[in-house]
Amino acid sequence: KTIKDKKVSQSVGAHATPLYPAPVSDFSSLAPRYRISKALLRNIKDNGYSTTTEVQLAALPILLDTRAHLLAQEQSKAQQQQQQQQQQEEEPILDVDLLSIAPTGSGKTLAFMIPLIHALVLARRSQAPSGPQAIILAPTKELASQIANEGRKLALNTAVRITNVRKGMHLGSDPSPDADAPGKEVPPVKADILVSTPAALKNAIGDVDTTSHALSQIRFLVLDEADVLLDPLFRDQTLAVWNALSSPSLRLGFWSATMGSNIEELVKATIKNRAARLSETSST
Numbered sequence: 001k002t003i004k005d006k007k008v009s010q011s012v013g014a015h016a017t018p019l020y021p022a023p024v025s026d027f028s029s030l031a032p033r034y035r036i037s038k039a040l041l042r043n044i045k046d047n048g049y050s051t052t053t054e055v056q057l058a059a060l061p062i063l064l065d066t067r068a069h070l071l072a073q074e075q076s077k078a079q080q081q082q083q084q085q086q087q088q089e090e091e092p093i094l095d096v097d098l099l100s101i102a103p104t105g106s107g108k109t110l111a112f113m114i115p116l117i118h119a120l121v122l123a124r125r126s127q128a129p130s131g132p133q134a135i136i137l138a139p140t141k142e143l144a145s146q147i148a149n150e151g152r153k154l155a156l157n158t159a160v161r162i163t164n165v166r167k168g169m170h171l172g173s174d175p176s177p178d179a180d181a182p183g184k185e186v187p188p189v190k191a192d193i194l195v196s197t198p199a200a201l202k203n204a205i206g207d208v209d210t211t212s213h214a215l216s217q218i219r220f221l222v223l224d225e226a227d228v229l230l231d232p233l234f235r236d237q238t239l240a241v242w243n244a245l246s247s248p249s250l251r252l253g254f255w256s257a258t259m260g261s262n263i264e265e266l267v268k269a270t271i272k273n274r275a276a277r278l279s280e281t282s283s284t
């Protein structure tokens with residue numbers, strides 16, 4: 001779908017600036033294009049992945065590249081230099097929201113997991129661990145556990161820690177008293193990426209104190225099987241987790257095998273919302 005979109009975007013307008021970076025056909029070519037950590041590349045290889053699937057070849061460059069870099073093509077040299085300098089300082093990686101529709105079995109897990117691990121490897125280089133920065137939601141325990149396992153294999157020997165959230169886990173920054181064993185304290189989970197069902201995550205956060213709760217550092221929210229997460233059975237819980245995230249720079253990833261009306265509505269509303277917020281901030 002993205003590849004088709006690429007042609008469309010290139011044929012629109014007089015200066016047909018490509019809005020999407022070139023597809024990547026094998027994982028080893030990620031190394032010269034993006035500063036992917038050696039450990040991550042080795043893990044990809046060791047797990048038997050060499051050529052990318054269709055969704056990966058389109059989504060990986062979009063997520064690994066930066067908007068700043070792409071937009072720079074349209075700007076003056078001076079602006080570009082300034083931007084490159086800023087880029088080196090801030091590493092604005094994974095600075096896009098993405099909606100990706102690709103069939104079951106097409107390799108969506110790797111397509112969102114690799115850029116996420118890459119972004120967090122970079123983040124961990126410049127700052128000490130400060131609580132979870134990414135949440136991946138999946139509709140079932142089994143799926144969440146599979147995603148966490150896949151993620152851990154890819155994050156082996158990197159600083160990035162992935163936790164599969166289960167009911168009863170505690171995500172606060174302080175130890176909490178264990179209700180079943182009074183006097184005993186449950187240590188908080190230390191992780192960069194949380195993989196969870198919406199219900200288990202809500203349970204693990206407990207009462208959401210909007211100013212200082214455990215999810216205040218979350219910058220990335222991935223909805224895997226977004227069609228299911230947004231169907232009537234899960235919708236309220238999914239939105240409750242989303243609404244608990246307060247970061248103004250929250251980035252969203254919707255991944256699904258089908259483009260249902262539930263996703264379309266939400267994506268449209270989100271875009272509208274963000275546009276409104278952008279015009280608010282630019283007018284002040």
Ligand code: ADP
Binds near residue numbers: 052105107
């Ligand atoms: P989806 O989420 O799109 O349904 P998965 O991410 O679960 O698909 O991947 C389906 C299967 O394909 C998994 O067993 C995974 O290991 C495998 N796979 C993913 N990407 C590749 C690749 N580039 N090369 C070979 N196998 C892959």
Ligand code: MG
Binds near residue numbers: 108109225
């Ligand atoms: Mg999947």
